[in-house]
Amino acid sequence: MSQASDAFPSRLKESEDRVAPFIRTDPVVHSGNKYRWHGPLDEVALSKYERDGFLWFEGFFNQERMAPFFDELLEMAQDKELLASDQVIRDPTTGDIRSVFAMHEFSEHFSRLTRDPRILGMVRQLLGSEVYIHQSRINDKLGFEGSGFYWHSDFETWHSEDGMPRMRAVSASLMLTDNSEFNGPLMLIPGSHHYFIPCVGETPDLNWRQSLRSQRLGIPDQKALKMMADRGGIQAPKGPAGSLMLFECNTLHASNANISPWPRSNLFFVYNSVDNLLKEPYAANSERPDFLGARENTTPLTMHDDFPELA
Amino acid sequence: MSQASDAFPSRLKESEDRVAPFIRTDPVVHSGNKYRWHGPLDEVALSKYERDGFLWFEGFFNQERMAPFFDELLEMAQDKELLASDQVIRDPTTGDIRSVFAMHEFSEHFSRLTRDPRILGMVRQLLGSEVYIHQSRINDKLGFEGSGFYWHSDFETWHSEDGMPRMRAVSASLMLTDNSEFNGPLMLIPGSHHYFIPCVGETPDLNWRQSLRSQRLGIPDQKALKMMADRGGIQAPKGPAGSLMLFECNTLHASNANISPWPRSNLFFVYNSVDNLLKEPYAANSERPDFLGARENTTPLTMHDDFPELA
Numbered sequence: 001m002s003q004a005s006d007a008f009p010s011r012l013k014e015s016e017d018r019v020a021p022f023i024r025t026d027p028v029v030h031s032g033n034k035y036r037w038h039g040p041l042d043e044v045a046l047s048k049y050e051r052d053g054f055l056w057f058e059g060f061f062n063q064e065r066m067a068p069f070f071d072e073l074l075e076m077a078q079d080k081e082l083l084a085s086d087q088v089i090r091d092p093t094t095g096d097i098r099s100v101f102a103m104h105e106f107s108e109h110f111s112r113l114t115r116d117p118r119i120l121g122m123v124r125q126l127l128g129s130e131v132y133i134h135q136s137r138i139n140d141k142l143g144f145e146g147s148g149f150y151w152h153s154d155f156e157t158w159h160s161e162d163g164m165p166r167m168r169a170v171s172a173s174l175m176l177t178d179n180s181e182f183n184g185p186l187m188l189i190p191g192s193h194h195y196f197i198p199c200v201g202e203t204p205d206l207n208w209r210q211s212l213r214s215q216r217l218g219i220p221d222q223k224a225l226k227m228m229a230d231r232g233g234i235q236a237p238k239g240p241a242g243s244l245m246l247f248e249c250n251t252l253h254a255s256n257a258n259i260s261p262w263p264r265s266n267l268f269f270v271y272n273s274v275d276n277l278l279k280e281p282y283a284a285n286s287e288r289p290d291f292l293g294a295r296e297n298t299t300p301l302t303m304h305d306d307f308p309e310l311a
Numbered sequence: 312m313s314q315a316s317d318a319f320p321s322r323l324k325e326s327e328d329r330v331a332p333f334i335r336t337d338p339v340v341h342s343g344n345k346y347r348w349h350g351p352l353d354e355v356a357l358s359k360y361e362r363d364g365f366l367w368f369e370g371f372f373n374q375e376r377m378a379p380f381f382d383e384l385l386e387m388a389q390d391k392e393l394l395a396s397d398q399v400i401r402d403p404t405t406g407d408i409r410s411v412f413a414m415h416e417f418s419e420h421f422s423r424l425t426r427d428p429r430i431l432g433m434v435r436q437l438l439g440s441e442v443y444i445h446q447s448r449i450n451d452k453l454g455f456e457g458s459g460f461y462w463h464s465d466f467e468t469w470h471s472e473d474g475m476p477r478m479r480a481v482s483a484s485l486m487l488t489d490n491s492e493f494n495g496p497l498m499l500i501p502g503s504h505h506y507f508i509p510c511v512g513e514t515p516d517l518n519w520r521q522s523l524r525s526q527r528l529g530i531p532d533q534k535a536l537k538m539m540a541d542r543g544g545i546q547a548p549k550g551p552a553g554s555l556m557l558f559e560c561n562t563l564h565a566s567n568a569n570i571s572p573w574p575r576s577n578l579f580f581v582y583n584s585v586d587n588l589l590k591e592p593y594a595a596n597s598e599r600p601d602f603l604g605a606r607e608n609t610t611p612l613t614m615h616d617d618f619p620e621l622a
Contacts, residue, residue: 143537150570222454226454226572229573234571256568257459259459259567
């Protein structure tokens with residue numbers, strides 16, 4: 001742990017003096033002026049991302065392009081070795097798959113998706129460097145019972161538990177199903193990425209086993225959350241399968257339970273800058289497994305050149 | 312219990328043969344042809360109510376008219392005798408008020424609201440008779456932590472636990488706060504009121520003490536819910552404080568947790584036809600308290616003649 005000189009102190013002891021939310025100093029768009037417009041995003045999009053902390057692309061891919069990823073998920077559900085591993089999180093009561101991590105490491109199909117030229121082009125433009133995959137996962141929220149995720153900043157966890165030094169990562173979330181008002185869509189607080197909110201509660205050992213099911217640490221206090229939501233409101237973009245969300249690593253987000261009959265599945269790829277490699281965790285005693293925060297494979301991604309849906 | 316000849320069998324034993332959902336035979340609009348148009352609702356509204364099982368009036372009252380009800384709620388929160396009674400349901404952890412029942416019995420202010428000529432006029436037209444208040448309550452869903460209610464038909468409970476003979480009641484829900492996409496608004500399945508769905512699970516003694524906090528009985532099975540939602544979809548009307556929802560006693564509804572910072576408070580008045588007075592419970596060993604299902608005060612409501620907001 002290297003908390004002494006920590007620019008983003010969190011997981012504070014209950015007894016410690018509280019540290020109030022403070023304004024970030026890291027850029028949101030990392031490309032220097034010279035390279036800012038060298039990429040697929042125009043200035044309208046870049047400014048919007050700087051202001052809100054996310055960009056939504058309704059129907060980015062067509063729905064048919066998403067179908068094979070479902071089929072592969074069904075195959076994974078038959079793979080006993082995979083199911084028994086730590087990188088699959090199952091529902092404690094039904095045994096259904098809830099999350100699968102690091103698909104891009106064992107599926108060429110998913111790997112190519114992370115290297116889609118348009119996604120990778122945008123991510124490089126936002127992060128101003130070559131990038132690699134910090135984490136990939138599928139979140140499956142079943143109908144009737146899929147539980148929600150409370151408000152949090154991913155960066156708070158990645159910094160505290162994975163040793164990610166600065167705010168220079170972006171998540172791409174690709175919808176495998178329609179996301180509607182009723183099946184627990186991602187909710188975001190626009191503008192919240194401009195603040196770092198130190199959280200209270202020390203990280204216990206092996207916290208990640210617990211936190212993947214229900215996050216209890218890295219939760220901003222209600223006063224800070226209310227301030228953010230009163231300023232920026234809440235948005236929950238909806239759209240058909242194939243829609244894409246890019247969101248900055250420090251944007252506060254949450255999702256509600258899914259009590260509709262309709263399942264919700266989203267892919268997440270977290271891209272980190274190669275100039276922002278993980279160090280020792282800032283507020284945990286040991287590193288999390290590689291499938292949660294990659295340290296082994298940090299080779300810069302190369303574009304996969306096909307545009308199959310445009311062929 | 313009088314289950315033998317029960318037109319709406321529910322709370323079935325686990326071991327019993329399942330009874331599939333069946334189409335209701337009770338009218339939805341109870342006024343006979345001769346009186347159907349004797350009231351404030353036109354045929355467009357009546358047909359919509361018949362089809363969907365609810366009517367939504369955005370901004371029915373202006374927001375200023377709602378403010379005094381809030382003030383009275385704050386007064387109630389100071390009333391130690393009231394707080395200690397069964398008719399106040401408090402949050403088990405914070406102690407905050409979650410529900411207050413039968414306000415119209417001790418507050419002239421709330422009583423007059425139940426007798427508002429326009430609401431009462433619509434309710435009489437829908438139920439085709441004089442009416443009385445079967446139950447009244449406030450549901451308070453606090454910011455960050457207000458929990459949800461799972462899918463259910465009110466009639467299933469009122470029939471099984473209160474002995475309400477037929478589907479001839481309507482709920483009026485009046486919004487004391489804005490209802491947005493994010494603070495756990497009422498969700499309804501249009502058209503679901505056309506079916507009665509027998510539910511599995513016998514009613515334990517004093518079930519109501521449990522069920523007001525979290526309903527575990529009278530829950531339709533997932534197959535039936537999916538069929539209903541696939542046919543009718545889900546709707547969650549939103550609007551400012553003062554908006555009004557009228558919904559038929561057998562319309563399936565639910566609400567999600569409120570993880571926004573913004574509280575949600577709704578008033579509910581349940582109107583029952585004086586030709587539909589409670590009998591013995593159909594699927595429970597004893598009656599619930601009077602504040603949940605009125606047996607004492609079933610005097611027909613008279614209109615309160617003021618239209619203060621039009622003065």
